[in-house]
Amino acid sequence: MKLALRYFVAIALLLPAAAPLRAEPAAVLSVLERVADWELAHPPTNHPTSWVGAVGDTGVMALAGISGNAKYREAMRRMGETNHWELLGGKGHMYDADDQCIGQTYAELYNIYREPQMIAPLRERLDYVLAHPAAPTNLNFTQLPRGSARERWSWCDSLFMAPPAWLRLSAATGDSRYLDYALTNLWFTTAYLYDTHQHLYYRDSTYFGKREANFRNVFWSRGNGWVLAGLARTLQYLPTTHPDYLIVVRLFQQMARAIVAVQQPDGLWRSSLLDPDSYPAPETSGTGLFTYGLAWGLNQGFLDRPTFEPAVRRAWAALTNCVEADGKLIHVQPVGSDPKSFPPESTDHFGVGAFLLAGSEVYRMDVLAQAKPVRITVTNPADFPRESETVEVKFSGHPAVLDGVAARVIPSQIYAAEPGTAPDTLVFQVDLAPGEIRTYEVIDVTNLAAVPPALVKTFARYVPERADDFAWESDRIAHRTYGQALIKTEGTISSGPDVWIKKNRGLIVDMMYRTGHYHQDNGEEMDDYRVGKSRGCGGLGIWDGQKLYVSSNWRNERLITTGPVRSEFELTYDAWDVGHGRQVTETRRISIDAGSWFSKMHTVLTSADPSPLTIGVGLAERACGPDGTELIAQDQAAGWLSYFQPEDRPKGSTAVAIVLPRGSVTAFTNDNPGLADALIHARVPQPTHEGAPAIRNLLAITQVTPGQPFEYYFGASWDRSGDFTNHEQWEAYVKRVAERRDQPLQVTVDR
Secondary structure: OHHHHHHHHHHHHHOOOOOOOOOOHHHHHHHHHHHHHHHHHOOOOOOOOOHHHHHHHHHHHHHHOOOOOOHHHHHHHHHHHHOOOOOOOOOOOOOOHHHHOHHHHHHHHHHHHOOHHHOHHHHHHHHHHHHOOOOOOOOOHHHOOOOHHHOOOOOOOHHHHOHHHHHHHHHHHOOHHHHHHHHHHHHHHHHHHEEOOOOEEOOOHHHOOOEOOOOOEOOEHHHHHHHHHHHHHHHHHOOOOOOOHHHHHHHHHHHHHHHHOOOOOOOOEOOEOOOHHHOOOOEHHHHHHHHHHHHHHHHHOOOOHHHHHHHHHHHHHHHHOOEOOOOOEOOOOOOOOOOOOOOOOOOOHHHHHHHHHHHHHHHHHHHHHHOOOEEEEEEOOOOOOEEEEEEEEEOOOOEEEEOOOOOOEEOEEEEOOOOOOOOOEEEEEEEEOOOOEEEEEEEEHHHOOOOOOOOOOOEEEEEHHHOOEEEEEOOOOEEEEOEOHHHHHOOOOOOOOEEEEEOOOOOOHHHHHHHOOOOOOOOOEEOOOOOOOOOOEEEEEEEOOOOEEOOOOEOEEEEEEEOOOEEEEEEEEEEEEOOOOOEEEEEEEEEEEOOOOEEEEEEEEEOOOOOOEEEEEEEEEOOOOOOOOOOEEEEOOOOEEEEEOOOOOOOOOEEEEEEOOOOOOOEEEEOOOOOOHHHHHHOOOOOEOOEOOOOEEEEEEEEEOOOOEEEEEEEEEEHHHOOOOOHHHHHHHHHHHHHHHHOOOEEEEEO
């Protein structure tokens, strides 16, 4: 068998190297799903969070970003939940890079679901490493005691396992310490293991001076595949504005040139890069990692197409020929640290992960080859990170948005901003480091083989089954406001928004109405906010200096859009008397975006009298806490007012806030200025099942021009959710909302 294989390879070496034709995206996706299905049907027999399975998971996550089937994303979530988001190892094994690899998948799932528990153990592990630096000061395997040799990144595989996890956590948390640690140790390892003449990495110090049968240095294929793929995955989350970014790119390019030079004519790389004749058997794990890195570099424009695209095409064709009919990938060198011979039917999870990573980038190549992308460049001008921030651009057609740095389709939404018009408003969300610039590609959705199912994070609807409420929510908070029917059924007259609090990231509006038990404290979600006749959370009225004139319940509603990224609707209010016979009407357009505790209010007040209107935007104030402390904060210049409500029962505290345009607030007051605080707090009614009623409204006073739109934000949270457990944290977030308002993302569209 071995002689026959050598003969086959020898013949292949005599054949000219032809570049296979471009595959169609549908064909690439089909083989990826077949291989992934085999992988999911044959889970790891060792610990599922070990590096062996963790590398497989990175590939499944890459597929989840392009497949039309949600089962791949859901499988990875189940894996995390089953393992309680823990990392392998523990006391005495806190540093091993292999054990950190699973953190890549946890952090990528966090980027989708934004559930803090998904990265909590990863953060705890890496924080420990930061607080207790590893003891070894060098990377020499032969000089270090057994066990401590792996406390630093002393073997080249670690550059795939660890730095991408550290960088993903840095992006998820905005904590640059993780980024700094990753780069410091990447360069420390590179200085020791990288051969600056061959532009390849030794596996570890024990390979210094070793020679293959042809007297060439021992450079292991998969080991260098780990590095090239690891550099690609590091660059995906390293801000382009970082001083080291271009240095990492140059290292990546050097390696890529060295690697493509030793590709074999059949498209594969052998276990030993510089002595392929000694190990002539096909090997797919190293080939998969190389294909992934090279295809990614092509898609980023880091590698020249005439040299590298034929190599990627040959490699992908060879890899797909190593997939059996049932989806099993073969020719995977088993776990080891050096070139070896092995049975051709050999497979393993890390080889499958490499294959799926490679295919995801080949898929992207093929999609872009037939599409005409429109590039959207987004810049964060601020010195703070932007998480889950919405980009809005005018667009038409049926767009899909591709992540600029990975083969991933970003959830997006297009809708018609005005009735009777074609969809023209495209929204999608981005995460950006301070000062970061990132590019996204918009293509026609018909160029995709499938549309990945988006996780729906916002919702809005008219609720006729409950006296014509209108309810809306994001994955963070929920609200409702009341229509005319409630006046007849309950006598409730209020145009102030209600608040529904929730602990988790799921959508709750339909469930709350279906069960009807929303005033009960089940520990997960609840209506504990009494609006009554107050302004609730962000309602407004006309202010004459002593009295607030407010509208009745809304008369008409219109749903504009409800979807994964944004929900938006419009409410109209009948005219009401604002004093001295003046009549005012209002049209409100309210929107909420995924990942936000704040809704945007776009209101237009109309009046036959064109003179300016003084309005008060309000927050319902409840009784102060047992110690008499009022947790109210405000910044008149910045335009925000925050109120951390006192707890009336052991059900947690609801925090609310409003953010008006900078410089627009002329005063902060309340709608009962003639009554002393001590007296008004002494007259507080007792709470009901729905919480304590409002005692008055806290108001931000400003002026608006009739017929002209006025925009502001209102939001709320629950301290039990764990996002803001005290008023200082909530106020810091409110301040950040104002800062984001003042420093909007800069968006350019290159059509």
